[in-house]
Amino acid sequence: MPQVTLTVNDTKHTVEVEARTLLVETLREQLRLTGTHVGCDTSQCGACVVHMGGDSVKSCTILSVQCDGSDITTIEGLAAADGTLHPMQEAFREYHALQCGFCTPGMVMSAIDLVNKHPDGMSEKEIREGLEGNLCRCTGYHNIVKAIAAAQDVMQGRVPELVRAAAE
Amino acid sequence: MYDFAYHKPASVADAVKILASDPEARPISGGMTLLPALKLRLNKPTAVVDLSGIAELRGVKREGDKLVIGALTRHFEVATSAEVKAAIPALAAMANTIGDTQVRNRGTMGGSVANNDPSADYPAALLALGATIQTDKRTVPADEFFNGMFTTVLEVGELVTAIHIPIPEKAGYAKMRNPASRYSMAGVFVAKGAAGVRVAVNGAGANGVFREKAMEAALAANWSPDAVAAVKVDAGLMNGDIHGSAEYRAHLVTVMAKRAVVDAG
Ligand SMILES: Cc1cc2nc3c(=O)[nH]c(=O)nc-3n(C[C@H](O)[C@H](O)[C@H](O)COP(=O)(O)OP(=O)(O)OC[C@H]3O[C@@H](n4cnc5c(N)ncnc54)[C@H](O)[C@@H]3O)c2cc1C
Ligand code: FES
Ligand code: FES
Numbered sequence: 001m002p003q004v005t006l007t008v009n010d011t012k013h014t015v016e017v018e019a020r021t022l023l024v025e026t027l028r029e030q031l032r033l034t035g036t037h038v039g040c041d042t043s044q045c046g047a048c049v050v051h052m053g054g055d056s057v058k059s060c061t062i063l064s065v066q067c068d069g070s071d072i073t074t075i076e077g078l079a080a081a082d083g084t085l086h087p088m089q090e091a092f093r094e095y096h097a098l099q100c101g102f103c104t105p106g107m108v109m110s111a112i113d114l115v116n117k118h119p120d121g122m123s124e125k126e127i128r129e130g131l132e133g134n135l136c137r138c139t140g141y142h143n144i145v146k147a148i149a150a151a152q153d154v155m156q157g158r159v160p161e162l163v164r165a166a167a168e
Numbered sequence: 169m170y171d172f173a174y175h176k177p178a179s180v181a182d183a184v185k186i187l188a189s190d191p192e193a194r195p196i197s198g199g200m201t202l203l204p205a206l207k208l209r210l211n212k213p214t215a216v217v218d219l220s221g222i223a224e225l226r227g228v229k230r231e232g233d234k235l236v237i238g239a240l241t242r243h244f245e246v247a248t249s250a251e252v253k254a255a256i257p258a259l260a261a262m263a264n265t266i267g268d269t270q271v272r273n274r275g276t277m278g279g280s281v282a283n284n285d286p287s288a289d290y291p292a293a294l295l296a297l298g299a300t301i302q303t304d305k306r307t308v309p310a311d312e313f314f315n316g317m318f319t320t321v322l323e324v325g326e327l328v329t330a331i332h333i334p335i336p337e338k339a340g341y342a343k344m345r346n347p348a349s350r351y352s353m354a355g356v357f358v359a360k361g362a363a364g365v366r367v368a369v370n371g372a373g374a375n376g377v378f379r380e381k382a383m384e385a386a387l388a389a390n391w392s393p394d395a396v397a398a399v400k401v402d403a404g405l406m407n408g409d410i411h412g413s414a415e416y417r418a419h420l421v422t423v424m425a426k427r428a429v430v431d432a433g
Contacts (some may be wrong), residue, residue, distance in 0.1 A: 019174035055273040133268025
């Protein structure tokens with residue numbers, strides 16, 4: 001069987017896979033990183049999004065063998081060792097950007113890639129367009145968009161700390 | 169998904185050799201079309217030949233009055249390339265509407281061209297821009313390359329290696345997206361350049377991407393949205409399905425053509 005070496009959240013793993021094994025299967029079933037979800041069979045929902053070499057990708061639509069030698073970051077790799085959340089995770093919590101939470105790991109991973117690729121910040125419209133590949137059945141997206149808008153200001157140094165959500 | 173053997177050659181020559189030795193082997197570039205098809209067991213290749221390690225298939229360069237885009241160039245790279253944005257802004261803008269962020273991070277121009285999905289974006293652009301598709305064996309004008317729905321002149325085991333695109337004087341694109349799948353229901357790419365005015369339509373035709381010659385003549389005489397508005401598209405040549413009737417698509421083609429001309433300026 002093919003052997004692949006993946007650096008996942010800064011830890012190197014060498015695993016045996018079948019050629020047809022999907023990256024998400026290696027992550028969930030072999031490395032037991034079950035924060036990455038599978039929500040569809042058609043490459044459309046984005047619940048499975050992880051970063052590969054810094055780009056957001058759908059881990060249900062990549063073979064593990066295609067990832068040999070690459071750097072992968074999953075939702076488990078975002079928080080600091082002491083449990084301090086990544087600013088994007090903190091913003092999702094602050095802005096109530098999740099309900100059931102199923103889409104959330106993929107949303108957070110997509111959102112971080114979007115912020116990284118738009119160093120001058122995104123408009124609300126750009127955020128919404130950027131999330132085209134992430135479906136959420138609960139929230140109606142508004143709070144997700146608000147969370148990303150708030151997180152990008154922290155990540156890009158425009159504000160020293162996360163602006164708190166207004167009490168409604 | 170059925171299992172298969174996996175190969176990752178480092179050169180076009182090696183890839184072609186593996187594909188020639190096994191007619192049931194399939195190349196994979198971004199995998200954004202092939203893997204969903206394999207997951208649904210629509211396809212059962214004996215081997216998958218990963219092209220992503222072939223450096224000679226990458227990159228965008230300007231050569232005189234044309235752009236040369238390597239087959240492995242990802243949609244994200246086309247959308248953000250300084251060369252493409254400067255030479256053919258409508259092509260960069262189009263690339264930025266393909267699928268979603270993650271599809272654009274993986275999917276490639278070569279894969280899209282080889283697949284020739286009737287609703288795909290690039291085939292319409294390449295047809296309107298009068299591009300030439302280079303393979304490991306030959307160069308084929310877009311007019312001959314695209315050959316009906318999901319069909320091209322590629323032979324089994326033949327690889328798209330690069331796309332040569334003459335830089336137009338102006339070009340524009342507009343599409344109506346299916347609200348669920350987000351694929352084009354009707355998209356029109358218009359271009360004006362050395363080869364005259366060319367108009368190509370995706371998503372709507374009963375036989376895949378096609379040129380709308382009546383609109384070309386109308387725009388050659390008078391480059392304006394009003395000129396295409398007067399052209400009636402024949403519903404008999406359109407595709408009708410649960411997403412829209414042939415008559416609706418014929419109507420959309422005219423509306424999208426007007427918008428594409430406005431987009432081109
Ligand atoms: C959710 C989703 C939404 C999408 N939306 C759109 C959209 O709006 N518009 C659009 O145009 N596309 C869309 N796509 C398709 C996407 O653009 C694909 O990336 C593209 O069609 C195929 O490129 P690929 O590199 O992924 O090819 P692959 O999936 O790797 O290959 C596709 C086919 O081409 C063959 N092939 C690959 N490379 C070569 C080569 N160099 N030479 C010869 N044959 C080759 C393969 O064997 C396979 O048969 C979407 C896909 C998904 C999953
Ligand atoms: S699981 Fe739905 S896109 Fe990957
Ligand atoms: S929070 Fe339930 S799917 Fe998004």
